[in-house]
Amino acid sequence: MQRCDTLIYADWCIPIEPDDRLLERHAVAIHDGRIIDVLDAALAQEKYRANAVVNRPDHVLIPGLVNTHTHAAMTIFRGLADDMALERWLREAIWPTEERWVSAELVRDGTKLAIAEMLRAGITCFSDQYFFPEIAAEAAADAHIRAVIATPVIDFKTAWANSAADCLSKASDLVHDRYVDHPLISSCFAPHSTATVSDEAFAQLRVVADQLDCGIQIHLHESAQEIEEALAKTGLRPFERLQKLGLVNASLLAVHCVHLLPSEIDAFAAAGVAVAHCPRSNLKLADGVAPVATLLDADVNVALGTDGAASNNVLDILGEMRTAAMIAKVQSDDAEVMPARSILRMATIDGARALGLAHEVGSIEAGKWADLTCIDLNRLHSQPIYDPRSQVVYTASSEQVADVWVAGRHLLDQGALTHMNSEDVIIRAQEWRQRIAAV
Amino acid sequence: MQRCDTLIYADWCIPIEPDDRLLERHAVAIHDGRIIDVLDAALAQEKYRANAVVNRPDHVLIPGLVNTHTHAAMTIFRGLADDMALERWLREAIWPTEERWVSAELVRDGTKLAIAEMLRAGITCFSDQYFFPEIAAEAAADAHIRAVIATPVIDFKTAWANSAADCLSKASDLVHDRYVDHPLISSCFAPHSTATVSDEAFAQLRVVADQLDCGIQIHLHESAQEIEEALAKTGLRPFERLQKLGLVNASLLAVHCVHLLPSEIDAFAAAGVAVAHCPRSNLKLADGVAPVATLLDADVNVALGTDGAASNNVLDILGEMRTAAMIAKVQSDDAEVMPARSILRMATIDGARALGLAHEVGSIEAGKWADLTCIDLNRLHSQPIYDPRSQVVYTASSEQVADVWVAGRHLLDQGALTHMNSEDVIIRAQEWRQRIAAV
Numbered sequence: 109m110q111r112c113d114t115l116i117y118a119d120w121c122i123p124i125e126p127d128d129r130l131l132e133r134h135a136v137a138i139h140d141g142r143i144i145d146v147l148d149a150a151l152a153q154e155k156y157r158a159n160a161v162v163n164r165p166d167h168v169l170i171p172g173l174v175n176t177h178t179h180a181a182m183t184i185f186r187g188l189a190d191d192m193a194l195e196r197w198l199r200e201a202i203w204p205t206e207e208r209w210v211s212a213e214l215v216r217d218g219t220k221l222a223i224a225e226m227l228r229a230g231i232t233c234f235s236d237q238y239f240f241p242e243i244a245a246e247a248a249a250d251a252h253i254r255a256v257i258a259t260p261v262i263d264f265k266t267a268w269a270n271s272a273a274d275c276l277s278k279a280s281d282l283v284h285d286r287y288v289d290h291p292l293i294s295s296c297f298a299p300h301s302t303a304t305v306s307d308e309a310f311a312q313l314r315v316v317a318d319q320l321d322c323g324i325q326i327h328l329h330e331s332a333q334e335i336e337e338a339l340a341k342t343g344l345r346p347f348e349r350l351q352k353l354g355l356v357n358a359s360l361l362a363v364h365c366v367h368l369l370p371s372e373i374d375a376f377a378a379a380g381v382a383v384a385h386c387p388r389s390n391l392k393l394a395d396g397v398a399p400v401a402t403l404l405d406a407d408v409n410v411a412l413g414t415d416g417a418a419s420n421n422v423l424d425i426l427g428e429m430r431t432a433a434m435i436a437k438v439q440s441d442d443a444e445v446m447p448a449r450s451i452l453r454m455a456t457i458d459g460a461r462a463l464g465l466a467h468e469v470g471s472i473e474a475g476k477w478a479d480l481t482c483i484d485l486n487r488l489h490s491q492p493i494y495d496p497r498s499q500v501v502y503t504a505s506s507e508q509v510a511d512v513w514v515a516g517r518h519l520l521d522q523g524a525l526t527h528m529n530s531e532d533v534i535i536r537a538q539e540w541r542q543r544i545a546a547v
Numbered sequence: 548m549q550r551c552d553t554l555i556y557a558d559w560c561i562p563i564e565p566d567d568r569l570l571e572r573h574a575v576a577i578h579d580g581r582i583i584d585v586l587d588a589a590l591a592q593e594k595y596r597a598n599a600v601v602n603r604p605d606h607v608l609i610p611g612l613v614n615t616h617t618h619a620a621m622t623i624f625r626g627l628a629d630d631m632a633l634e635r636w637l638r639e640a641i642w643p644t645e646e647r648w649v650s651a652e653l654v655r656d657g658t659k660l661a662i663a664e665m666l667r668a669g670i671t672c673f674s675d676q677y678f679f680p681e682i683a684a685e686a687a688a689d690a691h692i693r694a695v696i697a698t699p700v701i702d703f704k705t706a707w708a709n710s711a712a713d714c715l716s717k718a719s720d721l722v723h724d725r726y727v728d729h730p731l732i733s734s735c736f737a738p739h740s741t742a743t744v745s746d747e748a749f750a751q752l753r754v755v756a757d758q759l760d761c762g763i764q765i766h767l768h769e770s771a772q773e774i775e776e777a778l779a780k781t782g783l784r785p786f787e788r789l790q791k792l793g794l795v796n797a798s799l800l801a802v803h804c805v806h807l808l809p810s811e812i813d814a815f816a817a818a819g820v821a822v823a824h825c826p827r828s829n830l831k832l833a834d835g836v837a838p839v840a841t842l843l844d845a846d847v848n849v850a851l852g853t854d855g856a857a858s859n860n861v862l863d864i865l866g867e868m869r870t871a872a873m874i875a876k877v878q879s880d881d882a883e884v885m886p887a888r889s890i891l892r893m894a895t896i897d898g899a900r901a902l903g904l905a906h907e908v909g910s911i912e913a914g915k916w917a918d919l920t921c922i923d924l925n926r927l928h929s930q931p932i933y934d935p936r937s938q939v940v941y942t943a944s945s946e947q948v949a950d951v952w953v954a955g956r957h958l959l960d961q962g963a964l965t966h967m968n969s970e971d972v973i974i975r976a977q978e979w980r981q982r983i984a985a986v
Contacts (some may be wrong), residue, residue, distance in 0.1 A: 186930070187937035191876075191886040225927040391873035392941075394882035421941040422928045431870070434830035437630075443833035447630040488664040489861045489945065491625070491973045492980035498626035502831075502860040506928065507946040534930045541931035 113516060114138040115158035117149050118169040118482060120496040124457050125471035128449045130497065136169060138478040141291070141516035145474055160518070166486035167510060168496040170452065171471050172232025172254075172479035173425040174459025177325070177363045177384040177413025180236045180244055181210075181218030183225065184540045185418040194331045194393040202418060206239075209544055210267045215240040217536040219247040222423055224525055224533045227253060229424045229506035230481035232514045235361075235384075235413075235463055237298040237325065239268035242282035249293050252517050252527055254479060256463045258298035258325050259283050261313055263306050272309030276316050284320050291477075291515060294465070296323035296361075301330075302338055302346035310353045317359075323464055325361035325384070326350070331395045335367055347372050356381060361462050363413065364389075365403075366396040373399070373406050382409040382462040385454075387431045389415035400432065401440040404450070411462035412455050424506045429455050433501060448501040482511035552955060553577040554597035556588050557608040557921060559935040563896050564910035567888045569936065575608060577917040580730070580955035584913055599957075605925035606949060607935040609891065610910050611671025611693075611918035612864040613898025616764070616802045616823040616852025619675045619683055620649075620657030622664065623979045624857040633770045633832040641857060645678075648983055649706045654679040656975040658686040661862055663964060663972045666692060668863045668945035669920035671953045674764065674800075674823075674852075674902055676737040678707035681721035688732050691956050691966055693918060695902045697737035697764050698722050700752055702745050711748030715755050723759050730916075730954060733904070735762035735800075740769075741777055741785035749792045756798075762903055764800035764823070765789070770834045771806055786811050795820060800901050802852065803828075804842075805835040812838070812845050821848040821901035824893075826870045828854035839871065840879040843889070850901035851894050863945045868894050872940060887940040921950035 116138070121131040123146060135152035137145040147155070182202075189201030215238060226234055233254035236244050241259040248255035259279030261272050269275045279297065287293040297317050299305040305313075317324055328346055329335060338346045347368075350356050358380030365383045368376075376383070385398050403410050412432060414423045429451045436446040460470025469479045483504050485493055490503040512520035519527055555577070560570040562585060574591035576584040586594065621641075628640030654677060665673055672693035675683050680698040687694035698718030700711050708714040718736065726732040736756050738744040744752075756763055767785055768774055777785045786807075789795050797819030804822045807815075815822070824837050842849050851871060853862045868890045875885040899909025908918045922943050924932055929942045951959035958966055 184931065187933045187941065190934075190937050190941060191883050193882040197882070221927065221930065228927055388873060391877050392882065394876040394880055394884075396877055421937070424928065431873075434827060434870075435874070437833040438830050438835055441833055443632040443636070443831065444630050445833075486973065487946075488660065488667055488969055488973065489856075489863065491660065492623065492976040494626045494980060494984060495629075498629050498860070502626065502629060505944040505946055507926075507944055530927060534925065534927065537931040541933060545933060 109157040110155055112137045112139040112144060112156050112158050114160045114162065114518070115152060115156050116162045116164065116169060116480070116482070117152070118164045118167045120168040121146065121472060122168060122170045122452060122497060123472035124171050124453060125473055130495070136472060136480065138513070138516045141478060143472060143474050143476050143478045146472055162511065164482050164510065167482050167484050168500060169472065169480060169482050170500065171456040172469065172481045172512065172514065173230045173455050174411065174463065174470065175226060175231045175234040175414050175423065175425050176361065176411040176459050176462050177386055177415060178222065178234055178236055178423060179238045179416030180222035180234070181215040181238045182416035182418040183221040183423070184214055184218040184537060186421050188418060188544070194395055195333050197393060197419070205544065208547070210239055212240050212243050214540060215243045216247060217540060219244045220251070220528070221533050221537045222417070223247060223251045223253050224528050224530055226423050227251070227512050227520050227525060228509065229426065230483065230509035230512060231423065231425055232479040232481060232512060233460070233463070233465065233469060235325065239266055241279060245283050245287060245293050249290065252292065252519060253514055254292045254469065257283050257293060257295045259295060261297055261299040261309060262304050263309055264304070272305060273312060276312055280316060280320065284322065296325055299324065299326050301327040301334065302349050303334060307353065310355065314354060323359040323361060324355060325363055328362040328365055329367045330364035330390070332367055347375070351375070359464070364395070364398065366390050366398045368399055373403060373408065376403070376408045377406040382411060384413040384462060385410050385432060386413040386415040387428055387435055389419045391431070391435070393419055397435050397439050399439070400436050401445045409458055409461050410454060411459040425455050426504050426506055429501050448497045451501050452497060478513050478516040480513045481509060484508050484510045548596040549594055551576045551578040551583060551595050551597050553599045553601065553957070554591060554595050555601045555603065555608060555919070555921070556591070557603045557606045559607040560585065560911060561607060561609045561891060561936060562911035563610050563892060564912055569934070575911060575919065577952070577955045580917060582911060582913050582915050582917045585911055601950065603921050603949065606921050606923050607939060608911065608919060608921050609939065610895040611908065611920045611951065611953065612669045612894050613850065613902065613909065614665060614670045614673040614853050614862065614864055615800065615850040615898050615901050616825055616854060617661065617673055617675055617862060618677045618855030619661035619673070620654040620677045621855035621857040622660040622862070623653055623657040623976060625860050627857060627983070633834055634772050636832060636858070644983065647986070649678055651679050651682050653979060654682045655686055656979060658683045659690070659967070660972050660976045661856070662686060662690045662692050663967050663969055665862050666690070666951050666959050666964060667948065668865065669922065669948035669951060670862065670864055671918040671920060671951060672899070672902070672904065672908060676764065678705055680718060684722050684726060684732050688729065691731065691958060692953055693731045693908065696722050696732060696734045698734060700736055700738040700748060701743050702748055703743070711744060712751060715751055719755060719759065723761065735764055738763065738765050740766040740773065741788050742773060746792065749794065753793060762798040762800060763794060764802055767801040767804055768806045769803035769829070774806055790814070798903070803834065803837065805829050805837045807838055812842060812847065815842070815847045816845040821850060823852040823901060824849050824871060825852040825854040826867055826874055828858045830870070830874070832858055836874050836878050838878070839875050840884045848897055848900050849893060850898040864894050865943050865945050868940050887936045890940050891936060917952050917955040919952045920948060923947045923949045
């Protein structure tokens with residue numbers, strides 16, 4: 109008998125890699141935070157003696173879900189301003205509220221709420237883009253969730269930094285330097301959009317990102333208005349400007365990409381640019397629908413993001429999966445487009461790849477970190493089960509997520525958070541609402 | 548002190564009628580199955596002595612959700628055939644499976660699963676269209692849920708009836724006659740579609756429906772192919788044919804209506820035809836998106852339906868609400884279209900109106916049946932709360948539904964079904980899956 113830390117038995121396992129097989133009555137063995145074996149349940153009983161054995165009949169085990177784009181702290185603004193178009197929503201609701209309220213304390217409380225919500229929803233890894241990224245990094249590290257902290261770069265003065273140069277300097281000191289070689293926290297840069305970052309700032313950013321060997325993510329071609337305004341101001345579409353600035357390469361994650369020309373899709377494919385598709389945010393803000401099937405046909409890597417809770421309004425990759433599958437079918441006029449198997453990859457390994465983590469997470473394979481999500485299918489609305497892959501994509505809600513492990517740590521155990529106090533987190537959020545709503 | 552059966556206290560109440568007000572810390576008094584009062588919580592304590600007092604802090608009380616279109620028994624086929632276009636899905640997957648398997652027993656077990664799932668999801672009233680409607684009626688009456696049994700009319704022989712005339716005769720005897728004046732069960736006719744019902748059968752149907760003073764619901768303009776095939780066969784669009792047959796009037800509920808000409812929308816408005824909008828089914832089968840904002844602008848009553856679980860794949864009106872809001876915004880290129888308040892009406896009073904029940908249910912008003920749904924907003928992903936209407940539409944999942952009353956009977960109590968055994972229901976569904984999958 110070989111010793112291991114944890115042995116998880118589930119009725120079904122969807123490892124995602126090396127292929128789209130469905131495993132029945134298998135076990136996953138975890139040691140020192142990593143997956144060391146995926147094997148038949150009967151064999152596992154003979155081979156391993158585990159410190160902790162977790163039995164999950166009627167459950168399906170999948171790689172932890174990856175949320176490639178959010179603004180975690182904005183959970184505090186959830187539902188503050190609905191049913192408004194992107195530019196009005198930003199200018200009349202979000203930016204004034206942020207100017208008045210954003211602080212290290214709000215970011216701490218909002219990020220904690222977001223992390224608790226995401227763990228509850230089976231998300232084991234998220235990429236966050238917001239002010240006070242050092243606070244978000246600390247909150248993620250404390251909660252033991254995996255995070256890619258995308259430190260913001262923006263030209264105007266904010267509560268966090270005075271200028272783009274100040275953003276770069278603070279981010280380098282407080283996040284990029286501090287979390288080198290951290291097992292859970294990594295970082296990249298997030299220039300907000302081409303509308304809010306000058307050529308000079310982009311040039312500085314490029315130098316610093318190269319020095320630190322860091323990726324860049326940016327909101328790109330989210331709304332038609334964004335493109336029109338850029339053309340009027342610079343004569344260039346935002347993506348053209350990024351090309352001229354030398355920022356288009358395999359370390360670029362382009363968020364949204366609702367409006368793309370065929371030539372831009374070709375350029376994405378040629379350069380290896382990845383896309384963070386945020387379908388519900390794009391629908392709710394009436395931005396449109398990203399051409400995901402066309403991107404996939406061109407071999408562009410497309411991952412999923414929730415966007416922030418102020419637009420979306422929940423941090424729920426399972427919900428994004430279902431929406432992404434459904435709208436792609438109508439957009440392509442083809443119900444066979446984006447079947448359950450493709451969506452499962454998009455929410456796991458393709459998300460990991462978009463964040464530069466595919467060698468470490470995104471599938472259930474020996475050697476990778478044990479970032480796992482276990483979903484209870486023994487619910488009225490998920491029964492009967494012809495194919496668990498279909499049930500996960502087309503029936504499962506975040507409240508069916510029973511267990512989550514990140515690097516082998518059992519962070520959600522039968523629906524209960526083990527390392528966070530949900531009640532405290534909610535009370536803090538309610539206190540912020542009282543203050544904000546009172547104005 | 549006045550006696551009443553039940554007094555429900557909730558932090559918020561959205562009565563829907565007489566207007567879109569939000570009530571805070573109110574109570575709803577129920578007696579003999581009906582709402583007798585909606586009043587301030589402090590006043591309620593002084594005025595009523597109740598047999599049962601239900602306290603629901605952090606919850607919002609709304610009228611029971613109305614599902615205007617489903618095929619309940621098809622829950623047995625949930626996830627059997629995904630990612631296929633409508634016509635292929637029907638001809639290659641659903642119809643052959645139905646031919647092989649549909650029976651009174653399958654309908655009983657499938658309808659029970661559907662009812663349990665719907666109650667769990669806050670649906671208090673559904674319209675069902677399937678074979679063996681007498682079995683569905685019995686299952687609904689046994690479960691004490693409100694149902695409009697839409698008895699099928701179809702030309703070809705099925706397990707239930709030999710012909711359209713046989714459908715009409717059986718339906719009249721077994722459903723329409725039997726449930727006259729039943730407090731929960733009413734009925735209408737459901738010719739399947741213009742493709743599957745002859746002119747003669749429509750003529751007979753019209754006579755019988757007039758005799759019984761019954762509504763008619765029909766799948767209409769669901770796919771472009773349906774319209775093309777009708778034009779090729781008859782020279783008429785399906786709606787034109789219904790007009791010629793004299794079936795277009797205020798008792799017609801047209802299901803789907805993805806493809807409508809402006810002149811057809813005008814004709815709907817002029818005749819008072821209602822629409823059952825099933826957004827997720829239409830998306831998943833790649834049918835398209837019904838022009839809901841345009842229908843509403845024309846003053847057509849639009850209600851929501853889940854369609855059957857074989858296409859959709861869950862009977863979840865909360866999910867349909869969110870999807871309907873989001874796709875309408877993108878379709879109209881206007882994020883202000885279909886705000887949370889409109890969607891709440893669509894899922895309640897407008898659904899009741901589409902089923903001819905608006906005088907009895909669909910709002911929280913004294914005199915109506917106490918069909919109520921109580922949703923727990925004390926969840927990570929629904930916090931903080933600026934406006935509970937937004938939280939219901941944009942954050943709530945069916946598993947947050949805590950309580951359901953139908954005609955005053957407490958059918959779901961803190962998430963547990965009181966009149967059905969979920970485990971038994973699931974076991975029966977699993978037995979069917981084993982038989983069907985074994986072939």
